[in-house]
Amino acid sequence: MGARAASSQGLIARARLWEPAAIGRLLSVIENHPERWPDLQRQLEESRPAGSVSTTSRVVGVTGPPGAGKSTLLDKLLENLVGRGMRAAVIAVDPSSPFSGGAVLGDRTRMGAAAHDPRVFIRSVASRGAAGGVADSTAAMLVLLKNLGFPVVIVESVGAGQSEIAIAQLTDFRIVLCPPGLGDDVQALKAGILEIADVLVISKGDLPGSELTEREMRSAVGLRRGRKPPAVMRVSAVTGLGVAELVGEIIQGI
Ligand SMILES: Nc1nc2c(ncn2[C@@H]2O[C@H](COP(=O)(O)OP(=O)(O)OP(=O)(O)O)[C@@H](O)[C@H]2O)c(=O)[nH]1
Ligand SMILES: [Mg+2]
Structure with a gap:
């Protein structure tokens, strides 16, 4: 050898x-x-x-526009998962930072207590250049983490562009965040990333306007053809609204 x-x-x-x-x-x-x-x-x-090794480990994608509240919600999801005695690993694909230091620290610093729990492993990956490259190395990372026996492996990525759709295709369960007040950007969300959602989360559900967004999205998802429409859940990382229910969806069947 x-x-x-x-x-x-x-x-x-x-x-x-x-x-x-x-x-x-x-x-x-x-x-x-x-x-x-x-x-x-x-x-x-x-x-x-x-x-x-758990044969039922689940790879979960968390995606949505920049600032949708992905990292903050992820922290609450992790807190809930470890509270149920489950380990979790996170790959955070950070497309925004050309500096590796930013990518390494950026998401973790925005996460709270759960990011430091010994049962949680978090790694940030800078997506920098080629879209295909990110998807390829992310795919390999997910295989590794599953093989190591994490029952839940989560990928956070910004839902804009082809690389995110490629990453979404590597997952078993896809959560798309839609914060209130996106305006016309909702159209882009509907046209692209929404197509792949298993659960559509109206994030920042404590904010005024989130109920309206929830109603709009409920009628929008009914129009999706071909597949069962995604569940729509209003969730707040601030008040905890919907967090336990969302985790219930994630781990169903594990
Ligand atoms: N009111 C409210 N604010 C929230 C909630 N979740 C996140 N935020 C705020 O929204 C901002 C963005 O949150 P992040 O969790 O960094 O969002 P993100 O989607 O990970 O952002 P990027 O990774 O930069 O795309 C922060 O200022 C958060 O404090 C929530 O449930 N309610
Ligand atoms: Mg983030």
Whole structure:
């Protein structure tokens, strides 16, 4: 066995013990050396302890326009999940920051207590350039985190453009946030990302105008053709309205 294979086996063993530094290093290998992923994936499969990995882990996409309240809501979802005794891993795809420092710290600093709970693993990924590249490395990261046995793996991404639709396609369950007061941007939301939603969350449900947005979206989703319309839920990260119900939807069947 080469030195590199031995070192990744060591990392995998430590990652299976939920050691954050080891998980982080494996994710860095995927991000910076995508050519090593096939080997890494094979090692993961070979070292998978029998019966220990949940076969029903769920990959959840949280998406919506910039500032919709994704990170704040995610913190509440994580708090609720760990309160139920569940581990969770988060990949936050941050397209806005060209500085890796911003991407690494940006989302976590906006999250509260749950981001520091030892049962929660969070990694930010700067999407920088190529859309396909982000989707490819994100796909590999999700496979890794599922394989490590996280029952819930969440991807936060901004719902604008092709890379987000590509990321959405990697998920089992998709939550699209729509904050009140989007105005004409609602049209764009309806035309694009809304098509993929399993649950449409009217975020910032404590704000005036959110009930109107909820009514508008309820009538809009009924028009979606081909698939069952998404559930519409008004949720507030501030008051906690709807948070437990949303988590109930996420973990249904796990
Ligand atoms: N009133 C109210 N404000 C909220 C709520 N959730 C988030 N906010 C505020 O909305 C702003 C944006 O929240 P974020 O959670 O950073 O939104 P985001 O969608 O992650 O933003 P980006 O990652 O930059 O796209 C912050 O100022 C939050 O405090 C909520 O439930 N109610
Ligand atoms: Mg965010």
